[in-house]
Amino acid sequence: MSVSTLQRRFATFWYVQPPMPADPHRVYDQVFIDGTYFNTKCLLVLADCDHVISWFWGYTEDSWAYGRLLDTIAPPLIATTDGHKGSAKAIRNTWPETKIQRCLVHVKRNIQTATGLHPTSTMGKALRRLSLELLHIDDLDQAADWTIKLQKFGQTFN
Known part of the structure; x- marks a missing residue:
């Protein structure tokens, strides 16, 4: 690969600004x-x-x-x-x-790694469904409902 090709490929990255030193008091x-x-x-x-x-x-x-x-x-x-x-x-x-x-996205990814995209077991399907619901929680009531579902999952599958 030529130098000019590499320069073109990485040209946009020269615009990435490194952060200024952080304000230690903020x-x-x-x-x-x-x-x-x-x-x-x-x-x-x-x-x-x-x-x-x-x-x-x-x-x-x-x-x-x-x-x-x-x-x-x-x-x-x-x-x-x-x-x-x-x-x-x-x-x-x-x-x-x-x-x-x-981080909820990381929790969902960890569950997806364990169950796969298309789990076949009943437990895997239930856990995958819970992980997808987790990303759509917007308020405390939804969070409380999800927590109850998680507890029921734990009781069901021990």
């Missing part, structure tokens, strides 16, 4: 943290609903790397994570008063 209502892998490196990202706040390059999603990411800002009210053990430990250590929320 308190966010909610932040989202997650990691993604690029070959042997792991990019950890800290964002709010509107923009990337900070990022950190590491080798794994361990608590040390997440700790370096999180200590750049003041503790938010809520931190949403995929449930990775490293992120949960870093949140507890760095921001002990912050509430931790699991």
Whole structure:
């Protein structure tokens, strides 16, 4: 592949602006943290609903790397994570008063990984249906109804 072809292919990425240093005193209502892998490196990202706040390059999603990411800002009210053990430990250590929320999309993906797209067992079908309903919860009443369904699922399938 020629250099000019590569330059054209990656030209739009030159417009991606790295985040400015985070304001260490600003308190966010909610932040989202997650990691993604690029070959042997792991990019950890800290964002709010509107923009990337900070990022950190590491080798794994361990608590040390997440700790370096999180200590750049003041503790938010809520931190949403995929449930990775490293992120949960870093949140507890760095921001002990912050509430931790699991990312519903990641919960659904984890269930889909376990059941597949077209489960054949009764239990798999029920769990898949619950995971799809989870993404459509908009208020506390719907959340309470879903929790009751989850408890019934647990009682039914033990």
